[in-house]
Amino acid sequence: MSEVSVTKNDEGPAPTGDPLVVLDNVNKHFGALHVLQDIDLTIHRGEVVVVIGPSGSGKSTLCRTINRLETVDSGGITIDGKPLPQEGRELARLRADVGMVFQSFNLFAHKTVLENVMLGQLKVRRKDRASAAKRARELLDRVGVGTQADKYPAQLSGGQQQRVAIARALAMDPKVMLFDEPTSALDPEMINEVLDVMQQLARDGMTMVVVTHEMGFARSAANRVVFMADGRIVEEAEPNQFFTNPRSDRAKDFLSKILHH
Amino acid sequence: MNVLLDYLPQFRDGFLGTLAITGASAVIALVLGVVIAGFRVSPIPPLRAFGTAWVALLRNTPLTLLFLVATFVVPELLFRGASPFVLAMLALGCYTSSFVCEAVRSGISTVPVGQAEAARSLGMTFGQTLRMIVLPQATRTVLQPLSSIFIALTKNSAIAGAFSVTELFGVAKLLSDKGYAIALIFLWVALAYLIITFAISGVFRLLERRMAVVR
Ligand SMILES: Nc1ncnc2c1ncn2[C@@H]1O[C@H](COP(=O)(O)OP(=O)(O)OP(=O)(O)O)[C@@H](O)[C@H]1O
Ligand SMILES: [Mg+2]
Numbered sequence: 001m002s003e004v005s006v007t008k009n010d011e012g013p014a015p016t017g018d019p020l021v022v023l024d025n026v027n028k029h030f031g032a033l034h035v036l037q038d039i040d041l042t043i044h045r046g047e048v049v050v051v052i053g054p055s056g057s058g059k060s061t062l063c064r065t066i067n068r069l070e071t072v073d074s075g076g077i078t079i080d081g082k083p084l085p086q087e088g089r090e091l092a093r094l095r096a097d098v099g100m101v102f103q104s105f106n107l108f109a110h111k112t113v114l115e116n117v118m119l120g121q122l123k124v125r126r127k128d129r130a131s132a133a134k135r136a137r138e139l140l141d142r143v144g145v146g147t148q149a150d151k152y153p154a155q156l157s158g159g160q161q162q163r164v165a166i167a168r169a170l171a172m173d174p175k176v177m178l179f180d181e182p183t184s185a186l187d188p189e190m191i192n193e194v195l196d197v198m199q200q201l202a203r204d205g206m207t208m209v210v211v212t213h214e215m216g217f218a219r220s221a222a223n224r225v226v227f228m229a230d231g232r233i234v235e236e237a238e239p240n241q242f243f244t245n246p247r248s249d250r251a252k253d254f255l256s257k258i259l260h261h
Numbered sequence: 262m263n264v265l266l267d268y269l270p271q272f273r274d275g276f277l278g279t280l281a282i283t284g285a286s287a288v289i290a291l292v293l294g295v296v297i298a299g300f301r302v303s304p305i306p307p308l309r310a311f312g313t314a315w316v317a318l319l320r321n322t323p324l325t326l327l328f329l330v331a332t333f334v335v336p337e338l339l340f341r342g343a344s345p346f347v348l349a350m351l352a353l354g355c356y357t358s359s360f361v362c363e364a365v366r367s368g369i370s371t372v373p374v375g376q377a378e379a380a381r382s383l384g385m386t387f388g389q390t391l392r393m394i395v396l397p398q399a400t401r402t403v404l405q406p407l408s409s410i411f412i413a414l415t416k417n418s419a420i421a422g423a424f425s426v427t428e429l430f431g432v433a434k435l436l437s438d439k440g441y442a443i444a445l446i447f448l449w450v451a452l453a454y455l456i457i458t459f460a461i462s463g464v465f466r467l468l469e470r471r472m473a474v475v476r
Contacts, residue, residue: 092384092385093384095381095382095383097384098382100382106376109398119383119393120385165379168379172383172384
């Protein structure tokens with residue numbers, strides 16, 4: 001686990017913003033497998049929630065239901081008060097407000113870095129080229145890959161690609177950002193450059209849901225840790241308390257495994 | 262005497278006829294094939310069902326039967342007084358579109374699913390995702406099968422000759438009916454087909470090379 005040397009973004013307990021993402025009794029099956037079981041989760045504006053748990057516990061699925069890349073069988077999901085609509089234009093509009101960063105980056109392989117960050121602004125937000133390009137360059141500078149703007153994704157390192165992916169999501173001015181193990185596909189020396197960008201985002205007040213095993217990030221940036229096992233939310237706690245004094249046996253067991261090797 | 266020189270105008274008309282019917286059907290097949298492939302991967306079930314039915318029906322029907330339908334049934338129902346050329350173009354275009362569709366669909370499946378997910382999560386619609394992200398990346402793998410499909414289309418266009426469209430094969434039949442040596446006629450006709458099919462594979466090889474350079 002790599003540690004990140006950044007101070008905590010706030011001293012107080014969980015922030016008091018209004019509910020932004022609300023999952024209400026969500027259930028989902030993959031065939032016979034019950035991957036999400038009675039999930040209740042509320043994410044407040046400005047809050048950073050880290051989701052951890054063993055492999056196969058449903059973390060990715062949870063993340064993907066929030067922008068309806070996965071449909072749910074029952075229960076409700078609202079974003080900023082609006083229930084997720086059926087597939088179609090309205091859902092597309094809502095997705096534009098939810099940024100997503102994937103484990104495998106998923107940058108558009110046939111487009112340059114700059115085009116990657118401009119595309120959503122042009123085709124979804126309907127901005128003109130000049131202002132889209134300006135905004136794209138700003139964001140690329142902010143994540144530290146401004147000099148790579150005209151290259152293709154394949155010409156970049158993993159860490160650079162992931163930072164471009166973050167810039168691409170930010171270009172939509174999302175209300176909330178979802179990260180599904182954003183550093184798991186990276187070589188160790190590139191993990192911190194991505195975590196630093198995420199730290200900065202958290203400090204700037206972005207609402208974030210982060211699936212990660214980076215305990216350093218969780219400790220320093222998260223307001224809350226959600227621990228999942230077998231499709232359930234087993235424990236929710238403030239990070240320090242969760243890492244030093246987990247209540248459930250599942251969490252104790254999991255932490256002892258990932259912290260001692 | 263030389264059959265080619267004596268009947269040069271007929272050979273020329275036949276060659277141009279084959280070229281025209283092939284070109285026109287290719288355009289129809291390409292447009293329809295891509296659209297139907299879009300249907301087949303769309304999230305809307307009725308569109309998917311339509312796409313599946315279209316391919317199943319057209320790909321599994323003998324082309325000659327489609328020509329019979331196009332020349333005898335279609336004018337009764339839809340295009341009253343359409344020329345044999347238009348009807349043949351429809352038959353060939355629709356038939357070939359089912360093969361184009363399957364080639365495009367298999368090309369689509371080679372594009373990593375994360376590409377479409379990233380596009381959708383940006384708020385792009387299904388149509389935008391297909392047009393701007395998936396199809397451009399599928400193009401390279403589709404070129405090779407497309408080349409074979411269009412060569413097959415060129416040869417299939419010979420059937421149109423039997424349905425009063427002026428094209429190469431019809432010319433061959435006409436001249437052999439007049440008593441010319443069949444072997445020689447066929448040699449010239451075969452050569453004409455070769456010119457077209459070689460041109461097609463040449464163009465596609467060029468396209469493939471161009472795309473390889475881009476990325
Ligand atoms: N598309 C799918 N079809 C069928 N089963 C799936 C699908 N996606 C995930 N699963 C299964 O659902 C369960 C939860 O998967 P999920 O990817 O959400 O877990 P995770 O907590 O993200 O695990 P990891 O840490 O390995 O990423 C797993 O058992 C997985 O095999
Ligand atoms: Mg996962």
